[in-house]
Amino acid sequence: MANDADPMDAIRKAIGDLETRFDDMAKAVFGTDAFARATGTATEIGVKAQKQMADQMSRNLEFFNMPSREDVTAIGERLMTIDERLIRIEAAIEKLVPPDPGPATGPKRTRKPPARKAGSAKPK
Amino acid sequence: MSEAKEAQPKNDAGSAIRTLVERTIQRNIKGVEYFASAAPPVGLTPKDTIHKRGTLNLYHYKPLVDEVYRVPILMVMATTNRGYVFDVAEEHSFVRFLLNAGYDVFVMDWDYPRPEEKTLSLDDYASRFFDECIRKVQRATGEEEVSLMGYCMGGVLSTIYAASHPEAPIRNLACFTTPIDFSEMTIFSHMAQPEYFDVDRLVDNVGNVSPELLQASFDMLRPSGRAASNRMLWDNMWNDEFVEFHRKMDRWANDMLPLAGEYFRDTIKKLMWDNQLLKGTLEVDGRVADLANIKVPVFHGVAQHDHIVPYEASRHLIAKVGSEDKEELVMKGGHISLIAGANAVRRLWPALDAWFAERSV
Numbered sequence: 001m002a003n004d005a006d007p008m009d010a011i012r013k014a015i016g017d018l019e020t021r022f023d024d025m026a027k028a029v030f031g032t033d034a035f036a037r038a039t040g041t042a043t044e045i046g047v048k049a050q051k052q053m054a055d056q057m058s059r060n061l062e063f064f065n066m067p068s069r070e071d072v073t074a075i076g077e078r079l080m081t082i083d084e085r086l087i088r089i090e091a092a093i094e095k096l097v098p099p100d101p102g103p104a105t106g107p108k109r110t111r112k113p114p115a116r117k118a119g120s121a122k123p124k
Numbered sequence: 125m126s127e128a129k130e131a132q133p134k135n136d137a138g139s140a141i142r143t144l145v146e147r148t149i150q151r152n153i154k155g156v157e158y159f160a161s162a163a164p165p166v167g168l169t170p171k172d173t174i175h176k177r178g179t180l181n182l183y184h185y186k187p188l189v190d191e192v193y194r195v196p197i198l199m200v201m202a203t204t205n206r207g208y209v210f211d212v213a214e215e216h217s218f219v220r221f222l223l224n225a226g227y228d229v230f231v232m233d234w235d236y237p238r239p240e241e242k243t244l245s246l247d248d249y250a251s252r253f254f255d256e257c258i259r260k261v262q263r264a265t266g267e268e269e270v271s272l273m274g275y276c277m278g279g280v281l282s283t284i285y286a287a288s289h290p291e292a293p294i295r296n297l298a299c300f301t302t303p304i305d306f307s308e309m310t311i312f313s314h315m316a317q318p319e320y321f322d323v324d325r326l327v328d329n330v331g332n333v334s335p336e337l338l339q340a341s342f343d344m345l346r347p348s349g350r351a352a353s354n355r356m357l358w359d360n361m362w363n364d365e366f367v368e369f370h371r372k373m374d375r376w377a378n379d380m381l382p383l384a385g386e387y388f389r390d391t392i393k394k395l396m397w398d399n400q401l402l403k404g405t406l407e408v409d410g411r412v413a414d415l416a417n418i419k420v421p422v423f424h425g426v427a428q429h430d431h432i433v434p435y436e437a438s439r440h441l442i443a444k445v446g447s448e449d450k451e452e453l454v455m456k457g458g459h460i461s462l463i464a465g466a467n468a469v470r471r472l473w474p475a476l477d478a479w480f481a482e483r484s485v
Contacts, residue, residue: 008144012359019348019352020348022347023347023348026344026347027345030311031310033320036314036320039315039320040321043321043326044322044326047325048329073240074240080178080241083178087177091256091259094263106187107187107189107190109193109194109228109267110194111189111191111193111194111485113484114481
């Protein structure tokens with residue numbers, strides 16, 4: 001989008017250079033062992049906090065005699081098992097039934113590539 | 125004569141200042157419109173969902189021409205993002221381009237994995253899902269052979285499937301920005317090392333891995349990325365076409381998906397830590413994924429300025445596959461602009477059409 005005669009071009013270029021330098025500097029920091037260790041620790045703390053909150057919420061829901069996330073997930077898992085079983089049954093039936101010759105209303109599958117230009121590579 | 129020469133720079137400077145003022149006014153007017161308007165729609169090319177199983181969706185796009193190539197194309201989206209990047213806008217739709225060029229197009233796309241899907245592993249993603257989808261494509265088209273086309277992690281999954289299922293009815297394999305050597309994934313690889321990152325504790329406690337964690341990891345690869353993107357948006361706010369495309373791509377980039385827990389654990393341990401795909405020791409569903417097993421024609425599109433998957437990580441695909449008919453195309457652009465946007469329309473798409481056309485009859 002840059003215009004050759006645009007007086008803002010110099011500013012754009014300067015900001016672009018600044019961003020590149022910032023990225024290089026930040027990546028140098030992110031690539032250090034200390035940063036990786038600190039990020040790992042922060043992730044672990046976050047996970048622990050999330051787990052504690054989830055456990056507390058689960059206890060609260062149990063107290064109010066309401067289904068917890070685990071209960072809903074358990075139902076979901078059972079549905080997933082049924083889903084998988086249906087897919088296996090469907091696959092077994094498909095093996096017994098001959099494949100569909102294709103939709104009668106669909107396009108013809110006879111398209112040919114355009115003529116190759118002289119000197120262009122031919123597929124092996 | 126000399127007067128005319130002197131007058132020219134003055135006119136140029138005057139016109140430049142006029143343009144600058146006009147654009148500044150337009151920026152302010154359109155900037156207000158920007159915040160007041162709804163997000164532009166994406167993924168509008170007509171399609172049918174022919175298979176759905178939890179996180180997995182298989183779309184069949186409605187043909188736009190009367191005669192198509194015999195072999196259908198099954199596109200595989202990266203598991204971290206939505207597949208509408210292939211169909212982001214009518215004039216920038218990879219899917220629409222392929223449909224108009226005469227291909228029968230299917231897309232494997234992903235939804236949020238449900239909490240119970242935390243048990244889905246690399247075996248599911250790189251083997252069982254492919255078996256299911258290929259079977260569905262065969263039934264929908266009546267054709268035995270299918271061409272696979274994978275982007276980023278979708279390319280990794282397609283490659284693993286082709287390498288571990290040499291008997292599968294794959295006619296062609298096309299990948300874009302597909303990492304093979306995960307030790308070259310710079311910051312990702314470094315921060316995921318076992319001494320810093322306890323993947324077991326994370327997955328055991330949270331189940332599916334949140335998109336925020338993944339987004340933060342991507343942001344670290346280009347820390348100024350968001351600021352630069354907003355700066356470019358403001359700079360081009362006068363340009364409706366730029367703003368619309370920017371909004372669509374920005375929506376896509378921020379619309380990240382969580383990853384199924386076991387799949388994430390497998391990716392970290394088998395690919396990041398042990399680099400098993402490069403070493404040829406990766407096993408999925410009890411089969412070894414040896415790249416030398418791939419004998420079908422292979423196309424690999426890589427971007428010169430890819431900050432997510434550097435060339436050092438992706439260059440091994442062509443070197444290691446056992447195919448005689450293989451081609452790597454290094455193109456200008458970055459990880460996303462390789463497949464979407466003006467750059468892709470000019471470079472990758474026509475090259476890919478030329479490659480596929482002769483191999484899809």
